[in-house]
Amino acid sequence: MLRLNGQPVADVNRAPFDLADRGLTLGDGLFETIAVFGGRPAALGLHLDRLCAAAAEIRLPVDRAALEREVLALAGEGDGVIRLTVTRGAGARGLAIPDGAEPAVIAARGPYPPNALFAAVRLATVSVRRNPSSFVSRAKTLSYLDSVLAFDAARRTGADDALMLNTAGRVASTAMANLFAVVGGIVVTPSLDEGILPGVTRRLALDACRDLGIPVEERPLGLHEFVSAEAAFAANSVRLAMPVAAVDENVMPGAGHPVVARLSAAVAAACGAPHPR
Secondary structure (H helix, E strand, O other): OEEEOOEEOOOOOOOOOOOOEHHHHOOOEEEEEEEEEOOEEOOHHHHHHHHHHHHHHOOOOOOHHHHHHHHHHHHOOOOEEEEEEEEOOEOOOOOOOOOOOOOEEEEEEEEOOOOOOOOOEEEEEOOOOEOOOOHHHOOOEOOOHHHHHHHHHHHOOOOOEEEEEEOOOOEEEEOOOEEEEEEOOEEEEOOHHHOOOOOHHHHHHHHHHHHHOOOEEEOOOOHHHHHOOOEEEEEEOOOEEEEEEEEOOEEOOOOOOHHHHHHHHHHHHHHOOOOOO
8 A cells, every 4th residue: 555645546556756856866855664553553653753853853844744644544454564755855956955845755554574573683793884973873764775785784694684883883773673782680772872773662662661660771882792691682663672582603592581571572562562472
């Protein structure tokens, strides 16, 4: 199912689109990926908060209420995944942000990927780095090639996802998820100034730590500290909390750790998702 600028598209393979759109020519735009569980878009308010905050930072005019309507129009029933994309719209050649450009809004729903929820992941350290000074490291922009290349490099080693360091050599994220480690009974996740996305599921996991009385710290996290942790998990908006089973050749006991299990259950409840088994 696909909607473009508030209207359903009958043929998803032939949607009209302006080839001068800056989302296509310059990656000038934002997106959100939202899981749907039982017809309910998970954490929709947090997703819209993040998109609107990033849009304000890059002077991209958005109508929050209209974006919410687009998501709800596709929520339907059952489980699925909605991608909400907002581009700058068409503009003249060059880098200058055009005055009066009309953003394009694309909303698409697909099936929920089978066996994805809470699936354990094996990570491979890659050479692609996250840049803490870059806007694209802290927002879901259409300029996503770093994550694409990192993910591809990891998959070619046989891993499920990439472990991305930042330019200082510290743990940042995976290609598609935030990271958490249990260190001495404390849940540790890289702070936002380490070049990471302010993830929605990251926010839910942090809230769950505080609600459950689990000690938590947002701070720099070294690679050795991460791979030596008691357990680790990755968090994103589709797969929720994913135990880290291994990093390179280092096996990690994420799935069986009680802290990971408690947080996985709390995140599932917050999203209306099935309880992890």
